[in-house]
Amino acid sequence: MGPGAAMRPEGAERSAVVIAETVRRAAALAGVDLPAARLVVGAAGAGRAQERRELEAALLAHGVARRTRATSDGEIALAAAFGKEGGGRDGAGIFLNAGTGSVAFARDPEGRVHRSGGLGWQLGDEGGGYWLGRRALQAAGRATDGRGEGSTLLSRLLAALGLTDFGALIRWAALASPAQVAALAPHLLNAAREGEAVAQRSVEEAARELVALVGALARHFPEPEPLAVATGGGLLRPTSPLLAAVRAALAADLPRAQLARRTVDAPLGALRLAAEME
Known part of the structure; x- marks a missing residue:
C-alpha cells in the first residue's frame, strides 16, 4: 500500500515517515481513528535490537499509535506461519x-x-x-x-x-x-x-x-x-x-x-x- 520502508543503519526516521503515512492512509480508508492502541511493524532490516528501538521511538514520535512494536518482516511471517493454534x-x-x-x-x-x-x-x-x-x-x-x-x-x-x-x-x-x-x-x-x-x-x-x-x-x-x-x-x-x-x-x-x-x-x-x- 505504500513505498518501501526497509530499515538501514541510522535510517529509522526515513522508514518511520513512510510507515506513518501508510498507516494514516490505511486508517482513513478503514474509518479508524488515530492514534491506534497498538501498532506492529515488520520491516526488512529491523531484525536487531538497536534498529527495533530506533524505529519504535520514531513511530511513537509520529503519533500514529500509543504503543508500537517493531520487528523484522521475517519474524512477522514466523508468527503467521506458526501461531499457537497451528504449525508445529x-x-x-x-x-x-x-x-x-x-x-x-x-x-x-x-x-x-x-x-x-x-x-x-x-x-x-x-x-x-x-x-x-x-x-x-x-x-x-x-x-x-x-x-x-x-x-x-x-x-x-x-x-x-x-x-x-x-x-x-x-x-x-x-x-x-x-x-x-x-x-x-x-x-x-x-x-x-x-x-x-x-x-x-x-x-x-x-x-x-x-x-x-x-x-x-x-x-x-x-x-x-x-x-x-x-x-x-x-x-x-x-x-x-x-x-x-x-x-x-x-x-x-x-x-x-x-x-x-x-x-x-x-x-x-x-x-x-x-x-x-x-
Whole structure:
C-alpha cells in the first residue's frame, strides 16, 4: 500500500515517515481513528535490537499509535506461519525466506525466537535473489570468455535489460544496485526450469545454502521429533524450481523436516503479535 520502508543503519526516521503515512492512509480508508492502541511493524532490516528501538521511538514520535512494536518482516511471517493454534508443536517451527536476500527464523518449543542468515548481500544472503542474479551474470561472463559452458543466460539477460551485447552488460552491472541484480534471479530460475545445466547447478547450490539456514536452527528443536518448516519470499513460490530443490535438499540433509504447503499470510502474523502486546 505504500513505498518501501526497509530499515538501514541510522535510517529509522526515513522508514518511520513512510510507515506513518501508510498507516494514516490505511486508517482513513478503514474509518479508524488515530492514534491506534497498538501498532506492529515488520520491516526488512529491523531484525536487531538497536534498529527495533530506533524505529519504535520514531513511530511513537509520529503519533500514529500509543504503543508500537517493531520487528523484522521475517519474524512477522514466523508468527503467521506458526501461531499457537497451528504449525508445529505449541507454535514451534522454522520460517525460511528467500527474496532479494535470505534468512530463516525459528520459534523453539519454549517460545524463544532465533534467526540464521539475513546478513545482507555484502556478508551473506546466500541462495537469495542477489546471490542468484550474480550467479547468472557470472555464468554469462564465463561462457563469453571461454571459461564456462554455453547457455542461454546471456541472451536472456540482454533481452530482459534491453541491451545489445556483453560489453553493455558489463557497463550495466558496474552501476547496478543489489535490487537490480536480484531482479535477474527469475531469468536463471526460468533457465533451470527449462533444463539448462548451468542454471540447474546454481539452483541446487542455492537450495543447499537455504537448507543450511534451516539446519543451523534445527539444533533448537529436540530430536527425533518432526520439524515444521514453512517458506516465503518471491523465490520460493509453489511453482519455483528453487522450492523444488529446497524440498529435495531437506529430504536428503534434514529428513525430519516437514515442509508446509500452505501460504503464509504475513498480516495475520502482525495481528497475532499485536494481540500479545501487554
